[in-house]
Amino acid sequence: MTLKFVHRTDKPRKDGTSPVYLRITSNRKSRFLATGVSILPKHWNPNKERVRAGNLKNKVFNETLDRISRRALEEDLKGKSNGNGAVSALAIKRGVIGNGGSDFLHYARVYRDDQSEREKYWEAKKVGVLISKVESFAQSKSLAFTDPDAPFIRGFERFMRRKLDNSTNTVGKNLQILNRIIKSAVPDGLLPAGANPFLNHRIKSERTTRQKLSFIEIQSLERLDLSDRPTLELARNLFLFSFYCAGVRFGDMCRLTWSNVDGTHLKYRMAKTSMPKSVPLVPQALEILSLYQSIKGRSDEFVFPLLSRYPKSVDPMETQKRISSLNANVNRSLRQIGTLIDLSFMLSFHISRHSFADFARRKGMDLYSISKALGHSDLKTTQTYLAGFDQEAVDGALSALFAEG
Numbered sequence: 001m002t003l004k005f006v007h008r009t010d011k012p013r014k015d016g017t018s019p020v021y022l023r024i025t026s027n028r029k030s031r032f033l034a035t036g037v038s039i040l041p042k043h044w045n046p047n048k049e050r051v052r053a054g055n056l057k058n059k060v061f062n063e064t065l066d067r068i069s070r071r072a073l074e075e076d077l078k079g080k081s082n083g084n085g086a087v088s089a090l091a092i093k094r095g096v097i098g099n100g101g102s103d104f105l106h107y108a109r110v111y112r113d114d115q116s117e118r119e120k121y122w123e124a125k126k127v128g129v130l131i132s133k134v135e136s137f138a139q140s141k142s143l144a145f146t147d148p149d150a151p152f153i154r155g156f157e158r159f160m161r162r163k164l165d166n167s168t169n170t171v172g173k174n175l176q177i178l179n180r181i182i183k184s185a186v187p188d189g190l191l192p193a194g195a196n197p198f199l200n201h202r203i204k205s206e207r208t209t210r211q212k213l214s215f216i217e218i219q220s221l222e223r224l225d226l227s228d229r230p231t232l233e234l235a236r237n238l239f240l241f242s243f244y245c246a247g248v249r250f251g252d253m254c255r256l257t258w259s260n261v262d263g264t265h266l267k268y269r270m271a272k273t274s275m276p277k278s279v280p281l282v283p284q285a286l287e288i289l290s291l292y293q294s295i296k297g298r299s300d301e302f303v304f305p306l307l308s309r310y311p312k313s314v315d316p317m318e319t320q321k322r323i324s325s326l327n328a329n330v331n332r333s334l335r336q337i338g339t340l341i342d343l344s345f346m347l348s349f350h351i352s353r354h355s356f357a358d359f360a361r362r363k364g365m366d367l368y369s370i371s372k373a374l375g376h377s378d379l380k381t382t383q384t385y386l387a388g389f390d391q392e393a394v395d396g397a398l399s400a401l402f403a404e405g
Helices: 058-081 089-097 104-117 121-138 150-162 168-184 215-223 230-244 250-255 283-290 316-340 351-362 367-374 379-387 390-401
Strands: 002-007 018-026 029-039 265-269 276-280
Touching: 002 029, 002 058, 018 058, 018 089, 029 058, 029 089, 058 089, 089 104, 104 121, 104 168, 121 150, 121 168, 121 316, 150 168, 215 230, 215 351, 230 250, 230 283, 230 316, 230 351, 250 316, 351 367, 351 379, 367 379
Parallel strands: none
Antiparallel strands: 002 018, 018 029, 265 276
16 A cells, blocks of 8 residues: 555635645555645645645644544554455545544545545435435434444435435435445445345335437427527527437536547547447437537537536536536426427426437337447346336337227
8 A cells, every 4th residue: 555645736726725635545546535634836845745834834734644644554554454455545545534434424425525536426416415314314414333224224214205205216216325335334344244224125116207209299399490599499409419319418418528529429428427438420410519610619618508608617526516507407498498399298308318218219229229328337227217118108009909909
């Protein structure tokens, strides 16, 4: 294991300072640990990895760095003394911030921060929401690792249903995240393998009807003249571009730059899964892109005028907040558009993804190809995704069966 303090000038704060992180490297894998120290660039000595004397708080800051370094070394030695061999950088990080694993919510916050460091910002956001719910239920910001037992899980489930009025699927998704956090503590040596309360707890879910547009409705959307309503026109174009590019998620749409467009394909890395995706640009998608060619500049400029409205930010969580706000605005516009084509349900951006999946299935695309096009990690996810469209298919088949009876 190696330790190195790094001044992260790529994460500047409003006061001009930047945070100092401890980079923990073990088995050729690294994790960054926030130290709470934030200083001006001139006050950092990169050779000694300490705060210079020119900073009035240099002694206090350096004592903090020394303490964190000692705790990291202690966690490494403790893991090795337990016969675990080389201790992972993540386990050392969790041990330092989580006070040796004694506080479950500390551990959960480290888990959240780790998701963010790995650029899984959507997962980090969901973990943050879960932590807030657990704190509200427990009426505490601290929990012993033994607290989330079976009665705790059942009580937390009732709390989400009755107090927070969460749906069955929302409750289930929160419990799945909680289960992932608890399970991750096992290889870190913070929880015995048989102590997971979810081993005998069934997480409930219910099948939902996924709304989607038929291709006739997609064409109606295309024919709408929205030239005098630019906000609605942009929302419509975003929806259609997603549909014709195999269901691009809204967050990925916001982040697209011209470097992702090579003329024949759209190539990008999905924010939700970090997996690369390549989609051929069909004529309909190229036509939409041509509408924004006039604002094309450098290859790192955004394709669609969404995030470009904001000042540039290097903070990924701030970017995620902006995307959430933009998504809400686009969905408001899409609801208005839905009324213009007489939809019986509220139109939202994610329905573009549903619409593509249903259209692909109706056109005979096989399950494996649909799964790859959507960017799913396994076929089971795609089967669950398509299951919401099954009833309409059954209804149509039954009607056709007796049509000539």
